Amino acid sequence: MSQLNNLDAQQNDPSFANIWQELKWRGLVHVSTDEAELEKLLAGEPVTYYCGFDPTAPSLHLGNLVQLLLMRRIQLAGHKPLGLVGGSTGLIGDPRPTAERTLNTKDTVSEWVGYLQAQVRRFLSFEGDNAARMVNNLDWTAPLSAIDFLRDIGKHFRVGTMLRKDAVASRLGSDEGISYTEFSYQILQGMDYLQLFRDYGCALQTGGSDQWGNLTSGTELIRKVEGKHVHALGTPLITNSDGTKFGKSEGNAIWLDPAMCSPYAFYQFWLNTADADVAARLKVFTFLTRAEIEALELAVAERPFAREGQRKLAYEVTSLVHGVDATEKVIAASAAVFGNGDLTVLDEATLKAATSELPSATVDAGGLGIIELLVASGLSESKSAARRTVGEGGAYVNNAKVSDPDAVIAASQLLHGRYLLLRRGKKNLATVEVAAS
Secondary structure, three states, rough: OOHHHHHHHHHHOHHHHHHHHHHHHHOOOOOEHHHHHHHHHOOOOEEEEEEOOOOOOOEHHHHHOOOOHHHHHHHHHOOEEEEOOOOOEEEEOOOOOOOOOOOOOOHHHHHHHHHHHHHHHHHOOOOOOOEEEEEEEEHOOOOOOHHHHHHHHHHHHOHHHHHOHHHHHHHHHHOOOOOOOOOOOHHHHHHHHHHHHHOOOOOOOEEEEHHHHHHHHHHHHHHHHHHHOOOOEEEOOEOOOOOOEEOEEEOOOOOOOOOOOOOHHHHHHHHHOHHHHHHHHHHHHOOOOOOOHHEEEEEEEHHHHHHHHHHHHHHHHHHHHHHHHHHHHHHHHHHOOOOOHHHHHHOOOHHHHOOOOOOOOEEOOOOHHHHHHHHHHOOOOHHHHHHHHHHOEEEEEEEEOOOOOOOOOOHHHOOOOOEEEEEEEOOOOEEEEEEEO
């Protein structure tokens, strides 16, 4: 995460003189407790704040990235973050608007806690006067008996108020209904805030605006039990300018784990951002200054064909999540696939990710004649069409032109011992994998 580690210069940016106004400018404030008090709080002495992440999957995703970068911004302004991964709340599951969650085993959740903790750590600094801390709510819920939970915590919650929470209300009106397990989730999250208030003096919780009911369950619990006022901040749910859901690619979530979403696919997701969404994405997902973002916004408006904003957005966010080296490999792969680079320098994972959406075919080691390859890959309809392509100078293997229709590709030319990238003309591409003999 070298890109994050190089953000010290950002602390000298005038925008960090008033972090609250900076967050508002970036579109990160949708709902909050008393705004004037929050602005005053964040402009004063270092404040301890937290955000929670539940291990309901083995990786965080783009929605979580909003919160991770928000935490980092507030830390850069001098405040002290607590990264909570919910070893106990992950066993329950935050109520979804539509249906009950499938409960994962304790062993699975414990394993995922470790994965998510590692991801959260990459976005925060654990050094200096305002070093981050990692916490796990299983540490204070596991020793608690059901009787103690009901007497000490449950008595402060009113069922009528709990029923009015958006997620609960939507489920009550559905055929699915809601279990007592998920109904109790907001009590557990409220208890987390109380525990962190007592242990660390935590005075601010952040989360998505769809979590507002859970966030305020904590502020209300602290007010009732401790007689203190603390704060909550809900970020807007990010949607695309056309109203579609952000963070999905052909129905799949964009995960932060490279094993679940390759750096190449991650980069391409950002590169495909619509012009109308670029400025908003730059504000939320990068640490570029206002001047830099405004310049890119102007470039998108005046020279949309150049896609300067999208390329900068893709570079910055991919570097934050996967590192600069992986991002530069992705860019090199994109260039190489379209004939502007050396395919042999790409590692196998990057090559496969970069060519994953191309037509593909599998051939045996005896079918490496250029004519056979063009037909097998579908780039040519027939052997006669393939011969015309070669004769006209339009056939390429691994970006090298093949001029002899009788040419046979040598085993030494196979990428990683089994792949070939074929091209007909400038834009028609396909891959071939040579089956092991």
